[in-house]
Amino acid sequence: MPVHQPGRRLMHFVPLEFVHKKVTGHGGRATNAGLSLTSMIDFLIVVVVFLLMTFSASGETPPAKGIHLPEAENTLDMIDAPMVAINGSQILVDGAAAGNTHAIEDAKRLQRIEELFNTLKGKRELWTQLHPGKPFPGVVVLQVDQDVPAIVVKSTFQTAAFAGFPNVSFMVGNIPKSK
Amino acid sequence: MAGVDVGGGGKGKRSLDSEINMIPFIDLLMVTIAFLLITAVWSHMARVNADAQVPGPPRPDQEQEKVEPEKVLHLEMRQPDKFTIVWKQGAQVVTSIDVPRKDDLKETNGAKKIRFPDLAAKIQEEWNSSGSHRAAGDKKLDQAVLHTDNDTQYVYIIGVIDAIYQTHRKLDVGGKSEEVPAFNVTFAVN
Numbered sequence: 496m497p498v499h500q501p502g503r504r505l506m507h508f509v510p511l512e513f514v515h516k517k518v519t520g521h522g523g524r525a526t527n528a529g530l531s532l533t534s535m536i537d538f539l540i541v542v543v544v545f546l547l548m549t550f551s552a553s554g555e556t557p558p559a560k561g562i563h564l565p566e567a568e569n570t571l572d573m574i575d576a577p578m579v580a581i582n583g584s585q586i587l588v589d590g591a592a593a594g595n596t597h598a599i600e601d602a603k604r605l606q607r608i609e610e611l612f613n614t615l616k617g618k619r620e621l622w623t624q625l626h627p628g629k630p631f632p633g634v635v636v637l638q639v640d641q642d643v644p645a646i647v648v649k650s651t652f653q654t655a656a657f658a659g660f661p662n663v664s665f666m667v668g669n670i671p672k673s674k
Numbered sequence: 675m676a677g678v679d680v681g682g683g684g685k686g687k688r689s690l691d692s693e694i695n696m697i698p699f700i701d702l703l704m705v706t707i708a709f710l711l712i713t714a715v716w717s718h719m720a721r722v723n724a725d726a727q728v729p730g731p732p733r734p735d736q737e738q739e740k741v742e743p744e745k746v747l748h749l750e751m752r753q754p755d756k757f758t759i760v761w762k763q764g765a766q767v768v769t770s771i772d773v774p775r776k777d778d779l780k781e782t783n784g785a786k787k788i789r790f791p792d793l794a795a796k797i798q799e800e801w802n803s804s805g806s807h808r809a810a811g812d813k814k815l816d817q818a819v820l821h822t823d824n825d826t827q828y829v830y831i832i833g834v835i836d837a838i839y840q841t842h843r844k845l846d847v848g849g850k851s852e853e854v855p856a857f858n859v860t861f862a863v864n
Contacts, residue, residue, distance in 0.1 A: 532696065543706050543707055546707060563786070565829040566785050566786070569839035570722055572720065572721075605824075636721060641832075642828065643827070644824060645824055645825065645826040646824035648831060649861050652861055662725055663723075663726060664721035665724065667722055667832055668718075668719065
């Protein structure tokens with residue numbers, strides 16, 4: 496018996512004629528469509544290049560829980576720095592508690608937040624030990640809830656400056672420029 | 675099977691052509707796309723800068739050179755109906771201008787936004803006429819000091835800082851001209 500190329504077998508024995516026609520492609524428009532491999536690979540490579548260019552290895556630090564950030568137009572790109580988060584009641588440094596806002600609000604005067612000061616000072620000393628001979632950048636990023644009163648913001652700003660972080664940045668949501 | 679000719683090859687030598695298997699190649703591209711899409715960051719956070727590193731009072735143990743104090747823009751936002759822009763040179767008030775304040779607070783998905791376009795335009799105008807560091811070769815920035823009362827919400831402070839940073843100037847960096855904010859903002863402690 497001569498050996499010959501096997502033909503199509505799949506879905507050849509469907510008893511219902513209209514189903515048979517549909518699945519085998521006879522009597523109607525074919526369900527399969529040809530695709531140019533060159534164009535497809537070009538497209539995939541362009542997508543890969545675009546995604547690679549927009550890829551950020553460091554990711555993005557999301558705002559701490561319970562913090563709604565205000566939005567601004569004239570902004571700078573985020574930087575990697577210690578993060579001080581201030582929600583309605585707590586002050587956190589990189590997620591660890593470092594003070595309470597109620598005490599500042601009740602005092603109604605600008606003051607140094609001792610817990611925050613000690614935490615930031617500790618971070619500065621650690622950085623100096625890890626990078627001997629290098630100038631300390633003194634950068635800190637504040638994530639402040641949009642409804643926090645100015646007295647808390649100013650006290651935190653001043654405390655950060657006292658602790659050796661004079662370059663303070665406020666984290667905001669970025670919105671496109673209106674003009 | 676589909677293949678890709680990578681070129682080359684000579685007479686009598688082993689061919690430099692080789693065929694790349696398309697299926698794993700496309701699989702690799704697909705997996706790369708999937709990975710990059712999953713790890714992509716779609717929401718963009720940014721920052722506005724405020725610098726506490728401003729010139730302090732002179733040290734009493736050192737003899738100071740007589741230096742003319744620079745003009746500093748003080749922005750007063752304590753009044754609910756107006757902003758006051760004051761240019762000061764040391765303790766001396768050079769000029770003072772009031773700008774009507776219209777608070778148009780907008781909230782989208784919990785995020786508040788406030789713009790002060792009139793204030794931004796006035797600051798731009800003031801800097802154009804009175805700014806000390808307007809030359810592109812000048813590395814220093816003009817100083818703006820923000821005065822708020824203790825109860826002002828943070829969103830309003832950001833709105834005002836945003837208005838100050840709307841004023842831009844050219845700065846020559848390494849032979850290139852860049853657009854940078856004209857002011858460096860800090861807070862008044864009082």
